[in-house]
Amino acid sequence: MAIKRGRGVAAINYPTGMNLGGDPTQALVHSTPTGNFMVTLSSVDLGQGMKQIMAQICAETIGVPTDRVVVDTADTDTGPHCMGTFASRGTHRAGNAVIQAAKEARQVMLEVAAEELEVNASDLETDGLGNILVKGAPQKAISIFDVALSAHFKRGRSISGRGMFLIPRSYPEKETGAMKPSTCYAHACTVAEVEVDDETGEVTVLTVKNVFEIGRALNPKMVEQQLVGGSWMGISHALYETTEPYYPNRDHGGTDFNQYLMPGPGDLAETEIIVLERPSADGPYGAKGPGEMCANPQIPAVANAVFDAVGVRIDTLPITPERILRALRAQAAT
Amino acid sequence: MAKVPVQFTLNGSETAEFIDSGSTLLHALRDKIGDTSPKGGCHQGTCGACSVIIDGELRLSCLTLAENCNGTAITTTSGLSEGGVLHPLQRAFLDAFASQCGFCTPGMIMAAKVLLDHTPNPSRDEVVQALSGNICRCTGYEPIIQAVLLAARANSQNAA
Numbered sequence A: 001m002a003i004k005r006g007r008g009v010a011a012i013n014y015p016t017g018m019n020l021g022g023d024p025t026q027a028l029v030h031s032t033p034t035g036n037f038m039v040t041l042s043s044v045d046l047g048q049g050m051k052q053i054m055a056q057i058c059a060e061t062i063g064v065p066t067d068r069v070v071v072d073t074a075d076t077d078t079g080p081h082c083m084g085t086f087a088s089r090g091t092h093r094a095g096n097a098v099i100q101a102a103k104e105a106r107q108v109m110l111e112v113a114a115e116e117l118e119v120n121a122s123d124l125e126t127d128g129l130g131n132i133l134v135k136g137a138p139q140k141a142i143s144i145f146d147v148a149l150s151a152h153f154k155r156g157r158s159i160s161g162r163g164m165f166l167i168p169r170s171y172p173e174k175e176t177g178a179m180k181p182s183t184c185y186a187h188a189c190t191v192a193e194v195e196v197d198d199e200t201g202e203v204t205v206l207t208v209k210n211v212f213e214i215g216r217a218l219n220p221k222m223v224e225q226q227l228v229g230g231s232w233m234g235i236s237h238a239l240y241e242t243t244e245p246y247y248p249n250r251d252h253g254g255t256d257f258n259q260y261l262m263p264g265p266g267d268l269a270e271t272e273i274i275v276l277e278r279p280s281a282d283g284p285y286g287a288k289g290p291g292e293m294c295a296n297p298q299i300p301a302v303a304n305a306v307f308d309a310v311g312v313r314i315d316t317l318p319i320t321p322e323r324i325l326r327a328l329r330a331q332a333a334t
Numbered sequence B: 001m002a003k004v005p006v007q008f009t010l011n012g013s014e015t016a017e018f019i020d021s022g023s024t025l026l027h028a029l030r031d032k033i034g035d036t037s038p039k040g041g042c043h044q045g046t047c048g049a050c051s052v053i054i055d056g057e058l059r060l061s062c063l064t065l066a067e068n069c070n071g072t073a074i075t076t077t078s079g080l081s082e083g084g085v086l087h088p089l090q091r092a093f094l095d096a097f098a099s100q101c102g103f104c105t106p107g108m109i110m111a112a113k114v115l116l117d118h119t120p121n122p123s124r125d126e127v128v129q130a131l132s133g134n135i136c137r138c139t140g141y142e143p144i145i146q147a148v149l150l151a152a153r154a155n156s157q158n159a160a
Ligand code: FES
Pocket: B039, B040, B041, B042, B043, B044, B045, B046, B047, B048, B049, B050, B051, B060, B061, B062, B063
């Protein structure tokens, strides 16, 4: 009877979005009379940072500071249609829709500015600080504040845009079964080191080293936050979480969060996160969906590490002490 | 059912309310008084989201009868900032990106405040211990632990 060490590795491809009946998200963008911009969405910010990212994307596209953009989310009575914030699709799908809407709004904004400055709209550029300048002659400029006032009160223009991003449904080819069920793959690889007590079946995760390839990190601190929390959740899925702890019969299952186990602040593995940025071709400013995949590779990595430590393959989650002990007993019997 | 009066100091202000006998402090704070900073996660003492400070001690408001709080001084997270300036712990939670959905955050901050009030320079283990009654689904805890250590450092620098 001993405590044994093992190391496991796993790598994943993770798709963005889904392929049920097509995967659409819409966005609307309009300016206020003072040249702030409102993004209207039905996508939900549940802490993953949707509002911040959509504000950044809109601001970048229109050419204003991020704090000039307000994002209104999650009223499906009044907002444009979104399939929802799941399948790691929020940044990619809604982001693309926001870019399209913001481009249209930007075009109107430049047309109004062109009328005010008596130049061609194609000769104008934004400085990212809230001003529109004539290319090559930056002394000839107008603030977006004044452009919006002019559009609203003088020229009768609506500085606004519509955005729609749709991944159409992919059907399998009859002959080959080939299809394209998802787009824009993110990637991850995890190496986990564990100790397994072959007397009690207990697993301690010592270290988790993760590499995530997520397209471009539009907000690096928020990406890191997501990945650190996700890596913890992957360990939680691997070793703890189930609504049916340890027994086949539902009657013995957990009934509340007292019995739904998760690692606490005292159970943290030493965690390392490395982000690789390879901008995606069809993502908003190169982004992919890092959302759910950040909690995936730890699970097979831990299962492989347990195998490396004590030689048993656990193929049912979570990898509980009981399952390990049963497997060890079965192994000893053969 | 007959209502009973309760009276306590909430974040420095005298507060009085009529409540149903037997209702929890969490219910009184959120649904009667309108301080929604304590969150109702499990309503059975498991998650820590409802944590408040009563007479200097960390308490689970979901397991505390409101009528037992007569004459006490209660602090919630909504009472921490002063004149629009965030409390050092709130500042540190922001700076350390220690909040995602934010549901656990008020409870975490309450637990951390009681820790720092008694132990201004805690070790990492002491922080972990202090937060062990609070569940977070999003952050993986490490950013929260770092935020509390950051607030402790900021406090000791200010004191120096
Ligand atoms: S709501 Fe009080 S501990 Fe969960």
